[in-house]
Each structure stands twice: as structure tokens, then as C-alpha cells.
Amino acid sequence: MEEGDPDVAVALGPSVRISRPVVAAPMAGVTTPELAAAVTNAGGLGVLAFATLAVDAMVGEMECARALTDGPVGVNLFASPAPERNEAGEHAASAAIAPLYEELDVPGPPPVERPGPGFDDERLALLLDLRPEVASFHFGLPPAGDVERLRARGVTVATTATTVAEAVAAASAGADVIIAQGGEAGGHRGTLDPRTEPIGTLALVPQVVDAVDVPVVAAGGIADGRGVAAALALGAVAAQVGTAFIACPESSVDDEYRRAVRSTAGEDTVVTRAFSGRPARGRRNRLIDVVDAAGVVAPFPTQRQLSGPLSGGGAEYRALWMGQAAPLARAEPAAQVVERLANEARSVALGLSGRWDGS
Numbered sequence: 001m002e003e004g005d006p007d008v009a010v011a012l013g014p015s016v017r018i019s020r021p022v023v024a025a026p027m028a029g030v031t032t033p034e035l036a037a038a039v040t041n042a043g044g045l046g047v048l049a050f051a052t053l054a055v056d057a058m059v060g061e062m063e064c065a066r067a068l069t070d071g072p073v074g075v076n077l078f079a080s081p082a083p084e085r086n087e088a089g090e091h092a093a094s095a096a097i098a099p100l101y102e103e104l105d106v107p108g109p110p111p112v113e114r115p116g117p118g119f120d121d122e123r124l125a126l127l128l129d130l131r132p133e134v135a136s137f138h139f140g141l142p143p144a145g146d147v148e149r150l151r152a153r154g155v156t157v158a159t160t161a162t163t164v165a166e167a168v169a170a171a172s173a174g175a176d177v178i179i180a181q182g183g184e185a186g187g188h189r190g191t192l193d194p195r196t197e198p199i200g201t202l203a204l205v206p207q208v209v210d211a212v213d214v215p216v217v218a219a220g221g222i223a224d225g226r227g228v229a230a231a232l233a234l235g236a237v238a239a240q241v242g243t244a245f246i247a248c249p250e251s252s253v254d255d256e257y258r259r260a261v262r263s264t265a266g267e268d269t270v271v272t273r274a275f276s277g278r279p280a281r282g283r284r285n286r287l288i289d290v291v292d293a294a295g296v297v298a299p300f301p302t303q304r305q306l307s308g309p310l311s312g313g314g315a316e317y318r319a320l321w322m323g324q325a326a327p328l329a330r331a332e333p334a335a336q337v338v339e340r341l342a343n344e345a346r347s348v349a350l351g352l353s354g355r356w357d358g359s
């Protein structure tokens with residue numbers, strides 16, 4: 001097997017081939033078109049993070065990525081329907097976070113406004129028009145008719161699953177690729193049921209591989225070639241890697257975030273609903289401790305309106321999403337990360353027989 005050999009392609013669904021088994025996780029607020037294009041140009045798959053962008057910005061990012069690569073580009077959206085309001089919950093959540101406004105001497109908390117739409121017809125029309133090679137969804141899948149229309153346009157549809165049941169439901173609803181996301185993962189857990197217990201990647205991936213007939217991509221805690229080799233050994237076709245790309249020069253994060261990724265031990269990350277209302281893993285800080293102790297948050301994504309104004313208070317008050325493998329992240333260009341992970345994975349795979357002779 002030669003490095004970057006086009007014949008050794010990884011099939012991500014019916015029509016997408018990549019030469020290295022690395023997907024750059026879409027990371028809202030972190031991914032840039034430069035990062036996504038660099039990963040695709042290095043033989044992996046770059047995925048743009050559209051979840052928190054306005055439609056105009058989505059168009060701009062896609063144009064930019066297309067100008068930087070001729071290879072496949074994925075885009076990612078949250079599939080959740082329009083959020084529901086819960087005024088009593090919002091009021092209680094506002095009271096729970098209020099002491100932090102006082103502590104930082106920031107006016108607020110602000111009155112809660114109607115959150116923006118979930119996945120809607122405008123976003124579907126945009127995807128049908130942009131025709132990314134892959135449309136990946138977090139928090140379930142859009143309605144079946146939408147999935148069919150995307151597939152009919154030649155778009156490979158991928159979605160996150162955090163349990164076997166979610167994976168089976170997504171595959172039978174038409175997903176071409178399942179991203180099995182283990183509990184180690186940084187950022188939001190892609191489940192619609194926040195009460196589900198996180199399952200580790202090592203336990204989840206083989207069970208999902210056994211349960212569905214479509215390709216499975218492993219995500220969560222994979223940040224070097226050993227992790228990629230392990231994902232492949234578990235039956236995944238590729239690894240979706242997030243945290244390991246945060247410190248790349250192509251990401252959009254500031255120095256404080258960059259430093260935090262490289263100085264946070266795995267045990268100093270926690271899963272919390274304090275920032276957005278849905279469970280997500282990030283570096284533990286004061287805001288998380290105070291809000292989690294109060295135990296009240298507004299529904300996703302309304303809680304963001306309550307936590308957002310505090311982010312100027314620095315690392316103790318902002319969301320610094322990262323996974324348990326954060327210490328393995330390196331500040332190197334994205335293409336180098338893809339190459340390193342693929343080459344290390346290859347060495348690990350080739351070296352396994354030397355470590356155990358099968359007796």
C-alpha cells in the first residue's frame with residue numbers, strides 16, 4: 001500500500017472516495033473553508049460547519065472552499081426542527097445564571113428572544129443548490145422526503161449516532177453513512193435524547209458496524225494515528241477527528257482557545273448543558289460549575305442567549321469545546337495532521353503482527 005495511492009480509496013457512501021481515512025469534523029465556530037479544503041487536498045474529507053451560520057455566510061464559505069479545492073467538500077447542519085419555547089424554564093435558567101453577570105459586572109441576563117429556525121425549507125433549498133458531496137447532520141436527520149431529495153441530487157447523506165438504536169433508525173431513514181460518536185468526543189453529543197448515557201467509542205463503533213449495512217465513521221477521542229488504526233480495526237471506514245484540528249493555524253480560534261486545547265487534561269473536560277441547553281463536552285470552568293450546580297438550563301439553543309454575553313469574561317466563562325484526547329492535539333497545519341494520522345495508522349497496522357504473533 002503506497003502513501004496517498006489513489007487505488008486505496010475509502011468509500012464514504014455510494015459516490016465519495018477519499019485516499020486517507022480522515023474526516024475533519026465540522027466544528028461550529030472553529031472550522032474555516034481553509035481548514036476544510038486543506039484536509040480534502042491532503043486526501044481526507046473537509047466538512048464545513050454550517051450549523052450556526054446565516055444562509056449568506058454558508059454560500060460564502062462554500063464558494064471559498066470550492067475555490068481552494070477540486071476535491072469533495074462536506075457541509076454540516078443541525079437537523080433539529082424549530083426549537084420550542086418554554087417560558088418558565090427560560091425564567092428559571094435566567095435566574096440560575098444571573099449571579100455570574102453580577103460577578104463579571106456585565107448587564108443582564110438579557111431577555112430571551114425567539115431562537116432562529118432549525119432545519120427548514122430555506123436550508124434544504126440551499127443544500128440542493130450547493131450540492132456538497134456530503135451533507136452531514138447532527139441531532140438526527142431531516143424528514144425522509146428531504147433526505148430523498150438530497151440523495152437524488154447526488155449528495156451523500158451522513159448523520160451522527162450515539163447509540164446503536166439511533167444508528168439503526170438513521171440507516172433505515174436513508175442515511176448513506178453513520179458517524180458513530182463516542183462519549184469522549186468534544187462539542188455537542190449528536191443525540192436528540194440528552195438523558196442517554198454516553199457510550200465510549202471503543203464500545204460503540206463495533207456494535208454500530210454490526211447493526212447497519214452502511215459505512216460507519218468513528219468519532220470521539222481519535223487524535224493520532226493509533227486512534228485511527230483502532231477505529232479501522234473496529235470496522236469503521238474512517239475516523240472523524242475534531243479536537244486534533246482545533247490548534248491548526250487554519251482554524252478560526254483565538255490564542256486563549258488554542259492554549260486551552262493544548263493544556264487541558266482529558267479529565268478536565270466535562271459534558272455540560274450549561275452553554276447551549278444540550279449536552280456538549282468542553283473544558284470545565286466556573287460557568288459550567290455554577291450552572292450545573294443550579295441544575296436549570298433553558299432549552300437548546302435558547303440557553304446560548306443566556307450564556308453568550310458572559311464569554312467576554314475569558315476562559316472561565318466561555319465555551320471551550322474539546323474532547324478527552326485534547327492533550328494529543330498539535331499546532332501544525334491541517335494537511336500535516338491528515339498525513340501524520342494516516343502514516344501513523346499505517347505503521348500501527350503494519351506493526352501489529354510484530355507485537356503479537358497470534359499464538
Ligand SMILES: Cc1cc2nc3c(=O)[nH]c(=O)nc-3n(C[C@H](O)[C@H](O)[C@H](O)COP(=O)(O)O)c2cc1C
Nearest residue numbers: 025027028138185186187220221241242243321323
Ligand atoms: C469545537 C467543536 C465544535 C463542534 N461542532 C460540531 C458541529 O457544528 N457539528 C457537528 O456535527 N459536530 C460538531 N462537533 C463534534 C464533532 O463532529 C465530532 O463528533 C467530535 O469532534 C469528535 O471527537 P473529538 O473532538 O474527540 O475528535 C464539534 C466538536 C468540537 C470539538
